[in-house]
Amino acid sequence: MNNEKKKITMMFILIATLLFGLVPFILLTKRSGELQTGNMLGILVVIIIALLAAVIGVKRIKDLKQGQPVEDELSKKVLNVAGARSFYMSLYWLLAIMLLQPVIADILFDSEMxxxxxxxxxxxxxMAIIWFLNWLYYQKKGVN
Amino acid sequence: MKNKIKELRARYNLTQEDLAKKTGVRRETIVFLEKGKYNPSLKLAHDVAKVLKTSIEELFLFD
Structure with a gap:
């Protein structure tokens, strides 16, 4: 098994562990009556991040099957640019959460904070969604 | 930055995939290179020029 195959296998093992780890968590919190909006948000975070990782994993498997290198200088540059841009955009996202948190709490969770x-x-x-959208954008548009 | 990759690739009857394999990059990289939407590293420019039997100066047209 070459290095890339090992990396992809590890990625899917991690995704599976995350998703299977959710099952006892959901069952336990539901049984104890603590499955509330806050916990569901945590579950949603794990599912979204696992899905994003799965999309990237599937793309890498397709590349390997087509005999293409999984990474080259352009794809590394796309990752760098998408990472830098999403970091910058995430600052605004976090600032928005901080400033609008009373409004968000009131609308989504019916609480003050x-x-x-x-x-x-x-x-x-x-942050995960912002990074993924940036990555998709630069994958299509390319970087100079 | 303009280039003659597409023209020379056609001359040597190479597909984008062939050129990608010979230079060790992904096909998308060759697509972006041909469109002039990506400025390659010196190494990739050298590899592409070598496969297309030309020099970097002739392959890439600096304005």
Whole structure:
């Protein structure tokens, strides 16, 4: 098994572990009656991140089957540019969560403030989505 | 930056995939190179020029 295949296998093992780890978590929290919006947000974060990783994993498998290198100088540059741009955009996303948190808490959770789990969950999910959208954009548009 | 990759590739009857394999990059990279939407590293420019039996100066047209 070459290095790339090992990396992809590890990626899917990690995704599977994450998703299977959710099952006992959901069952336990549901049984104890603690499955609330905050916990569901945490579950959603894990599912979204696992899905994004799966999309990238499937793309890499297709590349390997077609005999293409999984990474080259352009794809590495796309990752760098998408990472830098999404970091910059994430700052605004986190600032928006911080400033609008009373409004978000009131609309989504019917409370006065977001608790740590809700704020972090929203922050991490948003950052993952922002990164993924940037990556898709530069994959299509290319970078100079 | 304009280039003559497409023209020379056609001359040597190479597909984008062939050129990608010979230079060790992905086909998308060759697509972006041909469109002039990606400025390659010196190494890739050298590899492409070598496969297309030309020099970097002749392959890439600096304005």
């Amino acid at each position: 977001l608790d740590a789990e809700q704020a972090l969950g929203g922050g991490i999910t948003g």
